Amino acid sequence: MSRVGQQTLLERMRKVVTERASRLAVREHGRAFTYAELGTMIEGVHRGLGRAGLAAGEPVGLLLGRSALAYAAMWASIGHGSAYVPLNTSFPRTRLRNIINQAGIRTVVCDEHTRDLAEALGVDTARLVSVAPVDCSADAAAVEQRWWQARAGGNVAYVMFTSGSTGEPKGVPISYDNLVAFVDNMNALIEYRPDDVCSQVCELSFDFSVHEIYLALLNGCTLCPARNVDLFNPAHYVASRSITVWIAVPSLVRVILNNGIPIGDSLERIRVSIFNGEALTSSLAAAWRDAALNTQIWNSYGPTECTVAVTAQRWSGDPEIEEADVIAVGTPFPDCRAALLDGARIVPTSAAADGSIGELLLATPQRFSGYTDTSLASPFVSDSRGAIYYRTGDRVRWRGGRLYHLGRVDDQVKIGGHRIELLEIEHRLRRCLDIESLAVIAHPARHPTELVLLIAAKSGPPALQAESLGLPAYMLPTRTIVLDALPTNPHGKLDRVALQSIAETQK
Amino acid sequence: MPDPLERRIIEIIQGTLRKQGKEQNVLIRADDSMGTVAAWDSLSFMTVFLAINEAFGVNPDFDDAIHYTSVKALYDYLKGQVA
Numbered sequence: 243m244s245r246v247g248q249q250t251l252l253e254r255m256r257k258v259v260t261e262r263a264s265r266l267a268v269r270e271h272g273r274a275f276t277y278a279e280l281g282t283m284i285e286g287v288h289r290g291l292g293r294a295g296l297a298a299g300e301p302v303g304l305l306l307g308r309s310a311l312a313y314a315a316m317w318a319s320i321g322h323g324s325a326y327v328p329l330n331t332s333f334p335r336t337r338l339r340n341i342i343n344q345a346g347i348r349t350v351v352c353d354e355h356t357r358d359l360a361e362a363l364g365v366d367t368a369r370l371v372s373v374a375p376v377d378c379s380a381d382a383a384a385v386e387q388r389w390w391q392a393r394a395g396g397n398v399a400y401v402m403f404t405s406g407s408t409g410e411p412k413g414v415p416i417s418y419d420n421l422v423a424f425v426d427n428m429n430a431l432i433e434y435r436p437d438d439v440c441s442q443v444c445e446l447s448f449d450f451s452v453h454e455i456y457l458a459l460l461n462g463c464t465l466c467p468a469r470n471v472d473l474f475n476p477a478h479y480v481a482s483r484s485i486t487v488w489i490a491v492p493s494l495v496r497v498i499l500n501n502g503i504p505i506g507d508s509l510e511r512i513r514v515s516i517f518n519g520e521a522l523t524s525s526l527a528a529a530w531r532d533a534a535l536n537t538q539i540w541n542s543y544g545p546t547e548c549t550v551a552v553t554a555q556r557w558s559g560d561p562e563i564e565e566a567d568v569i570a571v572g573t574p575f576p577d578c579r580a581a582l583l584d585g586a587r588i589v590p591t592s593a594a595a596d597g598s599i600g601e602l603l604l605a606t607p608q609r610f611s612g613y614t615d616t617s618l619a620s621p622f623v624s625d626s627r628g629a630i631y632y633r634t635g636d637r638v639r640w641r642g643g644r645l646y647h648l649g650r651v652d653d654q655v656k657i658g659g660h661r662i663e664l665l666e667i668e669h670r671l672r673r674c675l676d677i678e679s680l681a682v683i684a685h686p687a688r689h690p691t692e693l694v695l696l697i698a699a700k701s702g703p704p705a706l707q708a709e710s711l712g713l714p715a716y717m718l719p720t721r722t723i724v725l726d727a728l729p730t731n732p733h734g735k736l737d738r739v740a741l742q743s744i745a746e747t748q749k
Numbered sequence: 750m751p752d753p754l755e756r757r758i759i760e761i762i763q764g765t766l767r768k769q770g771k772e773q774n775v776l777i778r779a780d781d782s783m784g785t786v787a788a789w790d791s792l793s794f795m796t797v798f799l800a801i802n803e804a805f806g807v808n809p810d811f812d813d814a815i816h817y818t819s820v821k822a823l824y825d826y827l828k829g830q831v832a
Contacts, residue, residue, distance in 0.1 A: 271806075271808075272808065307806055308806075332804075355803055468806075469805060469806030469807060469830075470804060470805045470806040471805035471806060471807050471827050471830050471831055472806075472831055474753065474754040474757075474827070474831060475828075475831035475832070478831050478832065479831070504832075709764070
């Protein structure tokens with residue numbers, strides 16, 4: 243098994259830690275860590291994992307929020323050749339247990355806040371690694387560091403669990419090689435400067451955080467993990483941390499613009515804004531440019547299965563690169579071959595007619611090798627020359643050398659950057675509410691902002707609680723409409739067009 | 750339209766009190782406090798306060814914790830963290 247990707251990542255990080263030892267690596271609220279201190283912390287977690295008996299290639303659960311400790315645990319896992327699996331503490335326990343079981347996690351890194359949760363999830367206390375208070379003392383710093391010496395293990399850097407249409411979350415393993423390819427592609431396109439201060443607002447279980455964390459640290463920048471409370475006043479977070487590289491889903495910018503920018507908080511230090519996860523409209527981009535006067539604006543796109551992003555498009559107000567107010571997601575990275583699936587025919591974008599529409603297929607070094615659950619249907623197709631493409635499920639238009647995202651070909655939606663399988667929600671609701679006739683739709687149909695539950699019932703709307711349903715809060719419908727019966731089409735199937743219309747009229 | 754921060758605080762208080770099992774269907778409103786909700790008693794006070802700090806990623810301010818006995822007081826406390 244090739245360990246080049248693992249060694250490349252570790253060697254690059256070691257170089258940064260060595261060369262920028264005295265520069266700030268992570269600035270949390272109320273405390274900060276230099277690269278030397280981060281290196282010490284990585285070593286501490288690395289040794290802790292060894293003491294916990296972590297076997298080569300065995301996965302590591304990270305029961306941590308955005309923090310220096312979480313970043314240290316990621317690098318320590320890479321050093322061990324072990325995939326890390328972010329475990330979002332806000333998820334219901336049933337979902338966390340499901341992820342732990344699916345991934346085969348026995349070793350978990352936690353902190354003083356999450357230790358009880360780890361134990362409640364059934365993790366053996368001997369396999370809990372906690373480095374708290376964060377040990378960056380002189381004694382710890384004097385210990386010879388070995389975290390960057392790649393231990394032979396697996397080839398998976400991390401596993402992200404996304405919503406699955408079967409009713410269970412599905413694991414997406416991303417290899418070291420995938421991750422290196424992504425970092426290199428993004429670095430070739432968007433310049434990071436050593437004095438940049440980078441935001442970190444995404445949950446670690448959301449793969450856009452990979453962009454935030456790895457690009458910042460591997461470029462020797464300062465990374466600023468936001469507390470959850472900061473996300474209720476993101477403008478103040480940006481201004482008070484002097485953020486220069488701002489990475490977010492468009493919804494978060496909408497929060498800033500809707501709230502207004504508090505007096506005294508300036509967004510003028512932002513020089514690069516990178517969006518992903520949702521449709522970026524030109525009206526929102528223009529409003530953001532007016533608020534953050536010195537920023538470049540980039541729109542990026544990619545499925546979790548192809549490592550965060552495979553396209554990026556700079557926007558400067560040119561109406562040529564938008565359709566119906568939505569900005570193009572851009573041109574695939576140079577090493578990415580894109581094609582459109584037209585019926586059963588695979589048409590490379592290089593041969594596609596301008597304006598062609600189809601399901602987007604991607605063949606790229608960033609493409610994963612398959613889900614952790616091998617019983618799931620294969621998401622790959624091959625062309626006549628043996629190239630293996632990932633089927634994104636995204637419907638796109640190829641125009642003027644750029645991709646335009648038009649929606650999904652299935653029942654998956656994205657709201658607030660979260661990938662959501664409507665069938666997973668319906669499956670759960672049927673099981674837990676004991677109501678057979680129900681449907682969940684994303685509204686409005688194009689670029690949805692809310693989930694709406696429609697049920698056929700004689701009583702009122704049921705109470706929806708994340709914990710009892712075993713769903714994360716972002717997968718709970720925010721509106722319920724009770725009907726006598728759900729509309730069906732002439733074939734007796736659920737009429738989802740009619741459901742959209744009902745959701746529109748019954749606001 | 751309720752403030753999203755206020756809505757989240759209410760969800761957390763409600764969820765924490767329900768988990769404690771004293772009142773499974775307890776409902777919290779924006780103007781509620783320990784004085785208006787039976788389940789939000791002196792025993793659950795610290796659990797609620799810690800749950801709020803945990804959920805928002807804030808280091809608990811124990812010195813002033815005694816004042817955070819209503820939805821509004823918790824809202825002002827958290828607003829103070831990001832102002």
